[in-house]
Amino acid sequence: MDSSPHHGSRCQHDYSLPDAFYNGRPRGAAAGEINDALLFLAVPAGWLIRLVAFLGELVASAILSLVFPVAILIGALRALPSVVASNLRRAAVGLLAAACTFVALVAALFVSVLLGFVLVRHWVEKPVTVRQPLYFDYTEAQPSAAVALGGARGVALPTGHSVRVSMALLLPDSYHNREVGMFQIKAEAISVSGITTASAAQPYMLRYKSDPVRLAQSAVMCVPLTLGMRSETQAANLKVLQYREGHGRHKRTGLIRVMLQPRAGTVRLPQVYSAEVVVQTTLPWTKSLAHRLKWTLRVWVSFSVCIVLVVFAICWVQPFAASARSRRLSELQAKGKMASDVDTGDIGESPSKELSEDFTLKRRERRSRKHDFERKHMEAA
Known part of the structure; x- marks a missing residue:
């Protein structure tokens, strides 16, 4: 009796799953569904991978867009000569200092205006x-x-x-x-x-009204009085x-x-x-005058507070500016000393160069005299 058909029907493979999940046993419908669910949970969804990749590309592009201009600027500064790079660096520092000064002045102006309004409002009385x-x-x-x-x-x-x-x-x-x-x-x-x-x-x-006047007013205003638009x-x-x-x-x-x-x-x-x-x-006349001129007082008080804040800021920044100026002067003096040393070295080498040139000229004169003597001797012979 040939049992191959029977075995073929019993040992059918489930090709819906990968071969790695197949253990050689016959599978039923319930086992196949469980394996499909496990496989779906084990393998991440494609849309999740694409979302993560898109977010990564977005973050990388944002970082590169921020870093790339700075890198280009740094590379361009390194490629420039030292003098040009130094001048550009000094210009950038000057612009940064100007921007910081502008921000400080704007902040001082804002604080002074705020303090001026608060002080005038606190000092100047108003009618009640x-x-x-x-x-x-x-x-x-x-x-x-x-x-x-x-x-x-x-x-x-x-x-x-x-x-x-x-x-x-x-x-x-x-x-x-x-x-x-x-x-x-x-x-x-x-x-x-x-x-x-x-x-x-x-x-x-009450103001007096005679009876005829009262009757006439009632007759004229009868409609508004009846509608409640007027009252007696x-x-x-x-x-x-x-x-x-x-x-x-x-x-x-x-x-x-x-x-x-x-x-x-x-x-x-x-x-x-x-x-x-x-x-x-x-108000009394002095306080009334101050109340009428409150906007003028606000302007002058704000201006005075701004001047005081600027003076305090200058006194606070002056030591730092003096130290920076002294450091700059020391750098310039060091550069000038190096340049003077180089010039002195050139001057010290010049006498040796002059001596060598004199020796060369004398040697050439001797050779020319020798050649002239030999030529005259040959002509005489």
Whole structure:
């Protein structure tokens, strides 16, 4: 019985894998897939190799592009004569020194401008304006509202400034306010320690309008009033207090208090939509002049700071420059000494050269005389 076909079918080779992975045993489908996976993991992917090669070429080209000009310049300098190379080296050092000097001057200018602006901003005072809303306490017999100035210490107004306190009121044009008529507005400046440093009072009432004028205005403005574009109000801007800010804790303003007082014989107070207090300060004439000329002061202070920085830089660099100058002079003196030695050697050799030339001339004269004597002797014979 011929068993060759049976053996051929059983021992079929898997040509999908390299011969190195074949061990002579028959392989199944599962074993072939496992070997394929192992081979894929063992051999790197082609795209990864190409990526690594591309990155390597990119890095190498970048390095060569940076190094190649420098190498060419160094080679060209080495190929030049020593005098030309020395001059080029000195020119390069001069350009580098000029660039460093320019950078130092620009840095000094920038620092001086920055310091000038900071110093002028710190020294020159400016007017202070504070706006705060007022909320009157109508549970009191005389409603009052206070506005604190500054932070925890309660000091916000600079000393020596003239302080002007004004108040803006928005009052409804109502029948009640028209019946109230005149009322009093009192303002007080209270120090940090609780002492009243300034106080003033001012009367006020709504502007009068007769009934025909009021009806005519209502008829003309009926559409804006109905749509809410206008309101039946009156605005009042009152200057209620003016004083000078003092020195010391007992004279520094901590808060501004405003009170509404009814007129004598009545207890009726006006209705108020909103109220706002505005505290403005005015500089003394010297500080006001400095504030108006702050840009000029900034320029001059920056220029002065720049000059000082340049002087300090020169004093700091002068020892290094002196040492470099002395080193240069010593090199020049050494070169001059070598040149003088060479010249002296040439002068010392010149007498020997002159002696040899005299000896040669005398020898030639002797030969010429000898030849003349022999020629005359032959002619006589």
